[in-house]
Amino acid sequence: MSSDIPQYGPASRVVEYATSRPRVLGWLRGAAILDGDWGTSIAYVLGIAFALAGNSSFWHLAAMLILTTLVALNxxxxxxxxxxxxGVYSTVYHRSRSFAVIGALLLGADYVITMSLSILDAGHYFGIQDPATAAMIIIFIVGAFNWFGPKHTGGAAIFVSVATLAAILTIIAVSAPEALKNAIIEPPSGNSFDNWEIFVGIILSISGIEAVSNMTGLMKEPTRDSRRAILSVLTKVVVATIFLGLAMYAIPGLDRMEHKEEMVRFLGEFYVGQWFGWVVAVSIGLLLISAGNTALNGLISIQFLMSVDGELPAPLRKLNRHGVPIIPLIIATIVPIVVLVFIHDILTLAQLYAIGVVGAILINVGSTATDKSIVISKPIRLMMALSALVLLFVETSIAVDKPKATIFAGLVLVTGLGARALAQRAKVRVPAPVPVPAAAPPPRRRARRALPTSRFLVAMKDANERLLKFAIEESRHRNAFLFVLRVKEIAVGNLPERIFLESNGAERRIEELCATANVDYQYLQVPSYEVGYTIAEQAATFGVERVIIGAERRNRLENVLKGSVMRSLSGLLPEDVQLVIFGG
Known part of the structure; x- marks a missing residue:
């Protein structure tokens, strides 16, 4: 963190800060969030596979699960x-900025279609007559809620994930006796090219795996927690796909196209009862909306991080008062709605889905497999190379055989690379003459005082002179050294280690107030997405006896979406640290 505190000078300037990157995500919450993206593939991949190949789709699903397992292990x-x-952007960036940007743009395309496809399919599961219009409304509502930067969704994600798992296990348990005995599995028909095309059409089961790789920076123990999250969701995807598939093949005379959008709900109604269809619809529908929300936040995050690195225009870094990047949020909300205006069909959306996710995973896995600077065993490197080769064939097939997917990916790449060119052109400018700073006023003569006997920390998000004066007065009365912490909230989960931000010139005013009161102080500014954690982290780092914060002025909606900093902080601070809440 920058501790350079200018005494005099310009009102604002660009300063590099170290960010606070709290590791607050355990493997269970990580698995629930991953299940809300990756695990939702069960909701539509069975219906799509049956629509494309009927009772012979078992073999295509089996091949897809083998590839999914390979990718997961990678x-x-x-x-x-x-x-x-x-994630693809961060892992490839050190090798090739261009490939990293292309991978990020393809991942962005995947996020867009994840929102459109998942929430459209939720509309089908809910039985809404016009699911496309409903999906557009839901996406807009999700985007509106994210204006506040919702974060405390781990508990909800676990609840929805467990409810969905319970519904799926119920269907499997009830259908297993008949499914294992009466499932009709036909051999693949057609030639090898036809079957390869069907395989490519149901490749959706690998989607969402990038979500966990982007979460490692938030996990308490990244290696252990990511492994547990991946393997637990992989197990669910494989087991549920196989047993629900057998249940599907055991239904006589099932029409290939009738239930392609909500096959799992139909299986619940057929084997358990009509009433259970609503249980499946609600649980899976909410999980699909959760997937859309995860994708929206992923799309916001990737735009912001690329803008911070100068790969996208600087205006994408502008934040609202809740720390949410404004333009990325608008883009992440509007583009999926525009997609649904033109495309309402699950099968077509699945094609657009695949080209983005396969391309991003291909670049990530392929780059890691060929990176000689990292130490991995030969069998693992060989497995990665083999996976990348298969993914390359899949991506090529999609690009050749699915013109709509190719056009969509091309539009995303052209738009993104064009924005990158504008951003790089903006960086190449003739530097303006540096203004000569005004002569510094003579330093204030400070009275002699004893060395501080304690340490206080005052924390604030925005300029709050009344809070600051209160903290200074408390420090003066109790002969305390004062740490003035300003937390710059950025509602992007995995922030880079260092980030350039414009200083607001508050340092000079703080110096004036502290000098007048004859209080020793240090000014700190830390960008963070978890305000309470960051305040507690800094309090522990500097060993303070008292933390002073201002009373929150949030409405009920904000408290529901974001939680309370006071509650979070009071739970994180040690018992011997006083928490003072100033209500002025």
Missing amino acids: YVTICRLHPNGG
């Missing part, structure tokens, strides 16, 4: 190698 290694973030 990501266990990638997460171990990159504990601060193993």
Whole structure:
């Protein structure tokens, strides 16, 4: 963290700060969030596979699960190698900025279609007559809620994930006797090219795996927690796909196209009862909306991080008062709605989905497999190379055979690379003459005083002179050294280690107030997405006896979405540290 405190000078300037990167995510919450993205593939992949190949789709699903397992094992290694973030953008950036940007843009395309497809399918599961219009409304509502930067969703994600798992296990338990005995599995028909095309069409089961690699920077123990999260969700995906697939093949005379959007709900109604269809609809529908929310936050995050690195225009860094990047949020909300205006079909959206996610995973796995600077065993490197080769064939097939997917990916790449060119052109400017700073006024003569006997910390998000004066007065009366902490909230989960921000010039006013009161102080500014954790972290670092914060002025909606900093902080501070809340 920058401790350079200018005594006099310009009102504002760009300063590099070290960020606070609290590791607050355990493997269970991580698995629930991952299940809300990756695990939702069960909701639509069965129906799509049956629509494309009927009772012979078992073999295509089996091949897809083998590839999914390979990719998942690759990501266990990638997460171990990159504990601060193993997503395609961060892992490839040190080797090739261009490939990292292309991978990030393809991942962005995947996020867009994840929102459109998942929330559209939720509309089908809920039985809404016009699911496309409903999906557009839901996406807009999700985007509106994210204006406040919702964070405390781990508990909800666990609840929805457990409810969905319980519903799926119920269907499996009830259907197993008949499914294992009467499932009709036909051999693949057609030639090898036809079957390869079907396989490519159901590749969706690998989608969402990038979500866990982007979470390693938030996990308490990245290697262990990411491995547990990946393997637990992988087990659910494999077991549920196999047994629900057998239950599907055991239903006589099942029409291939009738339930392609909500096959799991139909299986619940057929085997358990009509009433259970609503249980499945609510649990899976909420999980699909959760997947859309995860994708929206991923799309916001990737735009912001690329802008911070100068790969996208600087305006994408502008934050609202809740720390949410404004333009990335608007883009992440509007683009999926625009997609749904033109495309309402699950099968077409699945094609657009695959080209983005396969391309991003291909770049990530391929780059790791060929990176000689990292130490991995030969069998693991060979497995990664083999996986990358298969993914390359899949991506090529999609690009050749699915023109709509190619056009969509091309539009994303052209738009993104064009924005990158504008950002890089903006950086190449003739530097303006540096203004000569005004002569510094003579330093204030400070009275002699005893060395501080204690340490206080005052924390604030925004300028609050009344709070600051209160903290200074408390420090003066009790002969305390004062740490003035300003937490710059940025509602992007996996922040880079260092970030450039514009200083607001508050340092000079703080110096004036502290000098007038004859109080020793140190000014700190820390960008963070978890305000309470960061305040507690700094309090522990400097060994303070008292933390002073201002009373929160939030409405009920904000408290529901973001939680209370006071509650979070009071739970994190040691018992011997006083928490003082100033209500002025």
